[in-house]
Amino acid sequence: MVLDTAFCPTVVVLGAGRGSRFYGPLRSPRQLDDGDMLEASLRVAVASGLPVLAVTREALAARACTQLAARDVVVVPDVLLPDGRDGTPGLSECISAGVSARPGSSGWVVLPADMPLVLPSTLVAVAQALRVHAVAYAQHAGRRGHPVGFGAELYSELVLLPDDSAARRLVARYPSCGVDVDDPGTQMDVESLRDAASLQPPPGPRAFAPAPPAW
Numbered sequence: 001m002v003l004d005t006a007f008c009p010t011v012v013v014l015g016a017g018r019g020s021r022f023y024g025p026l027r028s029p030r031q032l033d034d035g036d037m038l039e040a041s042l043r044v045a046v047a048s049g050l051p052v053l054a055v056t057r058e059a060l061a062a063r064a065c066t067q068l069a070a071r072d073v074v075v076v077p078d079v080l081l082p083d084g085r086d087g088t089p090g091l092s093e094c095i096s097a098g099v100s101a102r103p104g105s106s107g108w109v110v111l112p113a114d115m116p117l118v119l120p121s122t123l124v125a126v127a128q129a130l131r132v133h134a135v136a137y138a139q140h141a142g143r144r145g146h147p148v149g150f151g152a153e154l155y156s157e158l159v160l161l162p163d164d165s166a167a168r169r170l171v172a173r174y175p176s177c178g179v180d181v182d183d184p185g186t187q188m189d190v191e192s193l194r195d196a197a198s199l200q201p202p203p204g205p206r207a208f209a210p211a212p213p214a215w
Contacts (some may be wrong), residue, residue, distance in 0.1 A: 007106045007128075007131060008050055008051055008105075008106055008127070009050065009051075009105055009106045009107030009108055009109050009127040009130050009149060009152075010050065010051045010052065010053055010098075010102045010105040010106075010107070010108050010109070011045040011048060011050050011051065011052045011053070011108075011109045011111055011123055011127075011147070012053050012054075012055060012095065012098035012099070012102075012108050012109065012110050012111070013038075013041055013042055013045050013052065013053070013054045013055070013111050013112075013113050014055050014091070014094045014095070014098070014110060014111065014112050014113055015038045015041070015054055015055065015056040015057070015060055015064065015113030016055050016056045016057045016060075016075075016076045016089060016094050016097075034114075035060050035063035036063075037113065037114060037116055037190070038054070038056065038060055038063055038064060038113045039063055039064075039066060039067055040116035041111060041112075041113045041114070041115065041116040041118075042054060042064060042067035042068060042113075043067060043116075044111075044116055044118055044119070044120055044123070045111060045120075045123060046067060046068070047120040048120040048121075048123040048124050048127075049120075049124070050109070050123060050124065050127055051072075051102070051105070052067075052068060052072060053068075053072050053073075053074060053098050053101060053102055054067075054068055054072065054073045054074065054113075055074045055076060055094045055095075055097050055098045056073065056074070056075060056076070056113075057075065057076065057077075057078055058075050058077070058078065059078075061073055061075050074097050074098060074101045076089045076093065076094060076097050090163065090164045091164045091167050092161035092162065092163055092164050092166050092167040093161070095108075095110060095158060095161060095167060096158060096159050096160070096161050098110075099150075099155060099158040099159050100159045103155060103159075105152065106130070106152055107127065107130040107149055107150055107151045107152050108149065108150050108158070109123055109126050109127050109130075109147045109148075109149040110146070110147055110148050110149070110150070111123065111146060111147040112146060112189060114189045114190055115146055115147075115185065115186075115188065115189050115190070116185075116190065117184070117185030117188050117190070118138070118146065118147065118183065118185040118186055119181070119183045119185060121181070121183075122138050122147070122179075122181045122183045122185070122186060123147060125138070125179045125181055126138055126147050126148070126149040126179050127149060129149065129177050129179050130149050130150070130151045130152075132177075133151065133175070133176065133177040134150070134151045134153060134154055134174040134175065134176070135148070135149065135150055135151070135154075135170075135171055135174045135175070135176035135177070136148070136149040136176060136177040136178075136179055137149070137171075137176060137177075137178060137179065138178075138179055138181050138183065138186040139178035139179060139180050139181065139186070140180075140181055140182070140183050140184055140186045140187060141184075143187060144178065145183075145186030145187045146186055147186075148171065150170075154170070154174070157170060158170070
């Protein structure tokens with residue numbers, strides 16, 4: 001697919017917050033602490049040819065900078081609440097931080113950093129769907145997946161998301177477009193790059209796509 005340089009939504013790779021999802025967590029929420037996996041997801045994003053921004057923690061900022069310029073890395077602080085609970089930013093806070101850093105973008109394609117099996121072409125397909133849709137998401141074998149894209153018209157709502165449920169409500173509120181892709185990676189989050197390697201399809205023509213994990 002040929003990119004239109006006049007319409008280039010930003011890929012926002014989320015590598016800072018708890019492991020929540022627009023459609024519910026695949027596993028128990030967790031904080032990304034795998035620099036190798038963050039780098040792998042950033043390489044996928046960069047390979048798309050779209051502008052890329054990483055939202056990550058201080059501990060992983062240097063790893064993000066191996067793939068991106070420092071100006072394209074947004075660091076969100078780790079927080080420990082007074083009662084001892086983990087105050088790590090959630091999905092909505094990380095999205096807001098990324099969108100706020102690129103207010104003039106044509107849109108934003110949100111990719112969780114623990115999904116390094118998504119294809120670069122999938123990111124481009126979701127980005128291009130934002131030409132005519134406020135919300136678009138990758139869809140493989142009839143199942144919703146990631147990334148999820150938001151059009152520029154949603155900027156004011158994205159930067160003010162108060163909590164993770166608000167991000168999900170935003171997806172539900174606007175008519176959205178499922179972009180069909182031959183990409184089982186849209187369904188797969190992984191604990192480590194070792195997991196990712198075990199889930200990679202064998203080289204050559206693929207007769208059957210691997211079954212995605214249950215949501």
